[in-house]
Amino acid sequence: MSGHSVEEIRKETRVYVLVFVALAVLTLVTVGVSYLHLSFGAAVALALFIASIKGSLVAAFFMHLISEKKLVVAVLVLTAIFFVALMLLPVGGYLGRLR
Amino acid sequence: MQIPYTVEQRPDTGLYNAKLGVWLFLASEVMLFGALFSALILLRTGAATWPHGYEVLNVPLATMNTMVLITSSVSMVMSWAALRLGDFGRYRKWMGLTFVLGLVFMVIKSIEYAAKFEHHLYPSHDNFMATYFTLTGLHGLHVLGGMIVIGYLLGPGSKMWKTEPERFTNRVEVVGLYWHFVDLVWIFLFPTLYLL
Numbered sequence: 001m002s003g004h005s006v007e008e009i010r011k012e013t014r015v016y017v018l019v020f021v022a023l024a025v026l027t028l029v030t031v032g033v034s035y036l037h038l039s040f041g042a043a044v045a046l047a048l049f050i051a052s053i054k055g056s057l058v059a060a061f062f063m064h065l066i067s068e069k070k071l072v073v074a075v076l077v078l079t080a081i082f083f084v085a086l087m088l089l090p091v092g093g094y095l096g097r098l099r
Numbered sequence: 100m101q102i103p104y105t106v107e108q109r110p111d112t113g114l115y116n117a118k119l120g121v122w123l124f125l126a127s128e129v130m131l132f133g134a135l136f137s138a139l140i141l142l143r144t145g146a147a148t149w150p151h152g153y154e155v156l157n158v159p160l161a162t163m164n165t166m167v168l169i170t171s172s173v174s175m176v177m178s179w180a181a182l183r184l185g186d187f188g189r190y191r192k193w194m195g196l197t198f199v200l201g202l203v204f205m206v207i208k209s210i211e212y213a214a215k216f217e218h219h220l221y222p223s224h225d226n227f228m229a230t231y232f233t234l235t236g237l238h239g240l241h242v243l244g245g246m247i248v249i250g251y252l253l254g255p256g257s258k259m260w261k262t263e264p265e266r267f268t269n270r271v272e273v274v275g276l277y278w279h280f281v282d283l284v285w286i287f288l289f290p291t292l293y294l295l
Binding site for chain 2: 013047050062072083090097
């Protein structure tokens with residue numbers, strides 16, 4: 001349990017509301033962009049870019065990673081490395097087939 | 100014997116045990132969903148044809164569900180903040196709202212599934228439907244699991260507030276981390292399955 005003051009916690013709750021508004025707006029932007037019928041590559045890049053911003057907001061503020069201990073960040077960095085490797089396996093195969 | 104480090108931080112990790120535990124669990128969850136996303140990329144890039152999600156799936160319903168889950172994340176974090184302010188009554192309201200929103204998500208998901216079954220679209224139909232049902236089904240199970248724990252923390256589990264308020268607040272924080280992760284997974288599932 002944090003030793004934050006009442007004022008600090010109230011300030012945090014105001015940030016949560018702002019993050020919520022940002023997430024809602026970005027959701028509508030994601031849906032709106034899908035109606036533009038961009039090329040597949042551009043659509044994927046844009047959709048994942050917006051999703052990454054939304055995901056970062058959730059992780060940073062709702063999961064309070066922004067002020068989390070180094071050990072948690074280290075665990076997540078290690079996880080991210082393995083996750084990226086997992087994503088690159090099929091992408092690498094696909095690019096190899098294109099050659 | 101008392102369970103150690105439920106409230107105070109372990110000197111070597113700087114965290115109470117449950118918090119480190121849930122982060123390690125979430126790391127394993129990243130790899131679980133990562134494996135399925137990886138399989139989706141493999142199937143999609145290897146397929147001669149693949150339908151656009153928006154042609155087969157119900158985008159307005161899924162958008163609504165995205166909003167529901169985002170709202171439930173805010174209500175979850177608000178319930179934790181209420182406990183940190185020592186306001187148990189407000190905690191119950193926010194946590195109750197989180198539970199209801201989880202239920203709404205599941206009802207909307209059921210409507211979506213029922214519509215697919217009505218059109219004879221089952222996981223066996225093609226690779227797209229198999230991927231859709233596997234990913235959303237696993238995610239739905241996570242929502243259901245979270246709701247069971249939330250229900251416990253609203254009901255019998257909430258008695259701990261009277262005896263060990265700090266430990267109870269930490270429990271809510273840990274469940275919140277799990278719930279936000281479930282929201283985070285949906286944030287990536289939604290565009291990947293429905294909009295591309």
